[in-house]
């Protein structure tokens with residue numbers, strides 16, 4: 001299946017409806033730099049390991065998970081090779097995630113089992129019903145692959161494992177860094193549009209119990225952005241400046257030279273560890289259009305794009321992919337099978353695969369989420 005990483009408008013041309021694609025050995029504890037030793041207040045712990053794959057390119061890790069902890073394993077190849085998740089096994093010996101179950105499935109669960117360039121992210125639990133986790137020794141098995149997907153034996157890989165326990169699993173908080181590419185924030189109209197869109201995004205997530213704290217930054221990067229999944233050292237460098245693993249939202253002019261790409265995530269889910277793909281991209285020009293000014297409708301759309309793309313980064317798939325033959329692995333989003341039904345029943349969902357507009361500047365709001373979609377976001381370990 002195509003990977004649903006982009007968000008594009010439907011209103012430019014009907015053809016677009018068919019074109020969518022979908023610290024080595026050094027334990028560290030941090031929570032916004034605060035550390036008072038109370039695990040209920042300071043619930044994040046992070047460990048890093050440098051490992052070498054075996055002669056078959058396989059990596060095997062033992063994870064010491066405490067009862068109820070969420071955890072995230074990020075394999076960082078760092079050189080553009082492909083890293084891949086084979087399986088995750090719980091302390092009772094049950095394989096809770098097996099790549100073979102998902103390669104040909106009509107349902108999307110995690111991209112970790114498809115492999116990713118630079119870094120691959122396995123977050124557990126994924127759905128609400130996959131948790132809470134059992135304490136004990138979990139086993140993670142991954143692979144290091146060449147870009148042609150042949151195995152890469154004896155390959156060094158940095159692994160970051162983050163564990164977090166919640167005081168309140170029904171609510172979350174996320175720190176966001178909105179990073180302007182070089183020169184983008186010199187246009188006051190762009191800054192106005194971005195800040196208003198961030199306010200929309202904040203409102204959308206607040207309605208589901210997730211609080212955003214947003215800071216603005218600059219990133220030394222050409223505003224003609226590459227595809228997010230192609231990796232940028234500047235993303236890793238920016239993310240590494242923060243101890244609390246914020247979401248990085250990069251504001252550029254365009255993505256991959258295509259102004260119909262409104263926003264893009266690197267992976268579903270993306271890594272909370274600092275890697276070359278630790279970012280979500282948004283094209284301000286794709287929203288503002290040729291006049292360079294933001295209407296209210298364009299601001300709404302950009303706020304929804306920010307919420308949608310970061311929703312992918314936190315693990316949500318589209319409830320249905322256009323083509324109407326692939327769905328997310330949630331039982332409270334309908335498995336609709338044609339465009340009319342899907343638009344009628346899921347068109348207002350934040351994670352619908354495209355915008356539904358009467359004109360470019362007038363699109364239907366897409367701000368709904370099902371309880372189980374929200375559950376996926378709350379399980380992402382980067383969400384406090």
Ligand SMILES: [Zn+2]
Pocket residue numbers: 004005006007308312318351352353
């Ligand atoms: Zn999408």
